[in-house]
Amino acid sequence: MNAPATHRSLELSCQLYQHLLAAYPRSHREEYGRAMAQLFRDQCRDAWTEGRAWGLVTLWFRILPDLVKTSFLERWASLHPGKFMTAKLNNFFSPGRTPLATFCAVFTVVFLLVFTTAAIVTFILPETYASTVRIRLVTDEESYGYTTGSPADHPVSYDPYFIQTTFEIIQSQVVLSNVVNTLNLNAKWGKRYNNGEPLNTSETMAVLKQRMVIQPVRNTRLIAITVYSEDRQEAADLANGVAKAYQDYRINSRRELTRGGLTVLQQQLTKTEAEIQTAQTNLDYLRTKLNVIDDNADSVNTTPTLNEQVVQTYQQQLLDAQRTGKSLQSELADLKAMAKDKLRYALPTLTSDTSLKDLLEKLGAAEQELSSRTNNYGPNHPKIVEVQAVINTLNTQIDERAAGIMAALTSEVNARQASVTALQASIDQAKASDEQEQAQTRPYWEAKRELANLLDFHKQLMAKIETTKLDLQIPPRALVEITDSALPGNAPVKPNQPLNLVLGAIAGVFLGSVAGIIAATLALRRIRLISKPAAQS
Amino acid sequence: MATVNTNPNEFLPLTPAVFHVLLALADGERHGYAIMQEVAASTGGQIKMGPGTLYGTIKRLLEIRLIEESDERPDPRLDDERRRYYRLSGMGQRVVCAEAERYAAMVEVARGKRLIGKSLNPATLGAVL
Numbered sequence: 001m002n003a004p005a006t007h008r009s010l011e012l013s014c015q016l017y018q019h020l021l022a023a024y025p026r027s028h029r030e031e032y033g034r035a036m037a038q039l040f041r042d043q044c045r046d047a048w049t050e051g052r053a054w055g056l057v058t059l060w061f062r063i064l065p066d067l068v069k070t071s072f073l074e075r076w077a078s079l080h081p082g083k084f085m086t087a088k089l090n091n092f093f094s095p096g097r098t099p100l101a102t103f104c105a106v107f108t109v110v111f112l113l114v115f116t117t118a119a120i121v122t123f124i125l126p127e128t129y130a131s132t133v134r135i136r137l138v139t140d141e142e143s144y145g146y147t148t149g150s151p152a153d154h155p156v157s158y159d160p161y162f163i164q165t166t167f168e169i170i171q172s173q174v175v176l177s178n179v180v181n182t183l184n185l186n187a188k189w190g191k192r193y194n195n196g197e198p199l200n201t202s203e204t205m206a207v208l209k210q211r212m213v214i215q216p217v218r219n220t221r222l223i224a225i226t227v228y229s230e231d232r233q234e235a236a237d238l239a240n241g242v243a244k245a246y247q248d249y250r251i252n253s254r255r256e257l258t259r260g261g262l263t264v265l266q267q268q269l270t271k272t273e274a275e276i277q278t279a280q281t282n283l284d285y286l287r288t289k290l291n292v293i294d295d296n297a298d299s300v301n302t303t304p305t306l307n308e309q310v311v312q313t314y315q316q317q318l319l320d321a322q323r324t325g326k327s328l329q330s331e332l333a334d335l336k337a338m339a340k341d342k343l344r345y346a347l348p349t350l351t352s353d354t355s356l357k358d359l360l361e362k363l364g365a366a367e368q369e370l371s372s373r374t375n376n377y378g379p380n381h382p383k384i385v386e387v388q389a390v391i392n393t394l395n396t397q398i399d400e401r402a403a404g405i406m407a408a409l410t411s412e413v414n415a416r417q418a419s420v421t422a423l424q425a426s427i428d429q430a431k432a433s434d435e436q437e438q439a440q441t442r443p444y445w446e447a448k449r450e451l452a453n454l455l456d457f458h459k460q461l462m463a464k465i466e467t468t469k470l471d472l473q474i475p476p477r478a479l480v481e482i483t484d485s486a487l488p489g490n491a492p493v494k495p496n497q498p499l500n501l502v503l504g505a506i507a508g509v510f511l512g513s514v515a516g517i518i519a520a521t522l523a524l525r526r527i528r529l530i531s532k533p534a535a536q537s
Numbered sequence: 538m539a540t541v542n543t544n545p546n547e548f549l550p551l552t553p554a555v556f557h558v559l560l561a562l563a564d565g566e567r568h569g570y571a572i573m574q575e576v577a578a579s580t581g582g583q584i585k586m587g588p589g590t591l592y593g594t595i596k597r598l599l600e601i602r603l604i605e606e607s608d609e610r611p612d613p614r615l616d617d618e619r620r621r622y623y624r625l626s627g628m629g630q631r632v633v634c635a636e637a638e639r640y641a642a643m644v645e646v647a648r649g650k651r652l653i654g655k656s657l658n659p660a661t662l663g664a665v666l
Binding site: 034035043073 | 595621
């Protein structure tokens with residue numbers, strides 16, 4: 001016999017049968033109870049060898065009707081000694097029995113048969129325990145926020161298949177094979193289920209998959225991994241093992257990815273350093289060739305002769321000069337258009353010439369004197385002639401002075417016009433000079449900008465490499481967090497003994513009633529058949 | 538205690554269980570498990586007697602003295618000395634022979650009516666019985 005004699009199901013079956021022997025009369029039990037129990041034990045071993053637990057179930061389905069029937073007959077025989085068992089059985093359905101007694105007897109037998117079968121099956125089925133581990137999932141994209149910056153730095157895209165993908169990965173070979181190896185399941189389950197021969201990994205994984213249920217926890221990022229086993233500690237170990245294997249898978253995947261990225265970054269760094277070297281050499285060459293004076297290391301453009309502020313100042317001065325010149329030109333044109341008698345009176349308002357003002361005052365006084373003397377003297381009077389001569393002299397002087405002022409104004413306007421032209425020329429020349437120098441040194445500055453870009457990129461690469469190295473050193477536990485470890489279950493989840501017994505009792509009542517009604521109907525018919533000829537006779 | 542009959546025909550016909558047990562003991566004394574195995578083997582595994590039926594039958598056969606319990610115990614090294622061995626009594630031997638002859642006569646009748654062939658599979662015969 002391959003099966004160990006101490007297997008729990010066998011022991012339980014034998015103990016149960018030992019108890020069920022109480023259905024037989026005491027005398028029969030004392031005489032044959034031990035032999036019957038021994039025979040049943042032998043049959044159990046045969047059944048276990050043939051079909052394991054299912055063989056036991058089949059045996060019980062065969063034994064229970066035998067037990068109910070023979071115990072009933074033995075008890076009947078003990079009450080009615082001297083009659084053969086089959087005769088007693090025939091008497092059981094004899095016409096002398098009332099339908100009610102037939103119903104009660106059949107109901108009792110069927111009920112006991114069904115209920116006992118349910119009880120036997122319930123008690124001999126191996127107990128199954130369940131343990132659940134819960135893990136919190138974080139996507140790869142989300143996890144970068146935990147290690148290399150805030151989540152805001154890494155916008156996360158929604159993956160609707162993430163949970164389903166995770167389920168498939170957990171049930172995949174990469175995860176389950178680690179569980180099988182870690183817990184040595186090939187040997188352990190081979191000893192238990194394969195007559196001691198170790199299972200291969202694919203067979204063990206298939207068994208493990210059948211025992212595993214993965215479910216999402218609603219409205220969370222948690223998933224529950226439940227594993228069933230007949231050993232409560234093994235169920236917990238399996239559940240924790242699966243969670244740990246998945247966690248290791250995610251961590252190793254991330255590390256492989258990070259290592260690959262680091263290699264690429266380091267290759268890019270080497271390439272960039274070579275480009276920097278080349279760019280620096282080219283820059284030195286251009287500086288010498290183009291005779292560039294570059295005192296500012298941070299500058300990436302030529303220094304203009306006219307900076308922006310100076311150009312603005314010059315532009316403002318130029319505008320002021322142009323505006324003043326135009327104003328003077330306008331005034332000069334107006335003065336030139338005036339008659340001489342009006343011009344002599346307009347000029348003092350525009351200029352602060354005191355000589356002209358004095359001459360005009362003297363002219364005014366002389367004309368006033370002439371007017372007063374004209375009342376007293378004739379036109380040829382010497383006093384009139386004298387005053388008239390003074391007036392003529394003053395007019396001549398005033399005209400000369402006005403002409404001088406006009407000449408001065410004209411000269412000033414011309415001078416201002418020349419100044420504006422010169423200023424404009426200076427600005428234009430400075431601009432042209434700057435443009436020429438810029439065009440000449442453009443290759444140098446472009447090379448310098450390129451070098452600056454390369455240096456900036458090199459700096460970013462260095463920072464990224466340091467961050468990646470840091471990621472490698474810090475284990476990314478946040479990828480899969482085991483929130484609730486699996487613990488050994490306190491009670492088996494299968495079979496549900498109270499439920500099975502209740503269902504067995506209900507089925508027993510139903511089937512017993514049906515069988516009892518049928519038997520009672522048959523008994524009633526036999527009574528009528530027998531009583532009919534008697535009544536006729 | 539049942540009445541002791543001296544005429545084997547008075548026991549006939551035998552129930553199938555009784556006939557199978559007597560047939561199993563025809564080769565010599567056996568214990569209960571061996572009887573059950575012999576019955577299963579002779580019927581091609583179609584009849585596997587439960588402990589209740591087997592020991593109920595044995596009890597009845599002991600009462601009417603068709604079999605008797607053997608006082609001899611096998612070598613404990615070869616078998617479990619707690620097992621109880623049974624063997625046919627003289628009357629049991631005659632009864633099983635009479636029943637077998639009765640079946641043989643019936644088989645001949647059936648063969649004469651061409652209901653069965655010349656040779657009959659023992660397992661089929663056992664299952665029919």
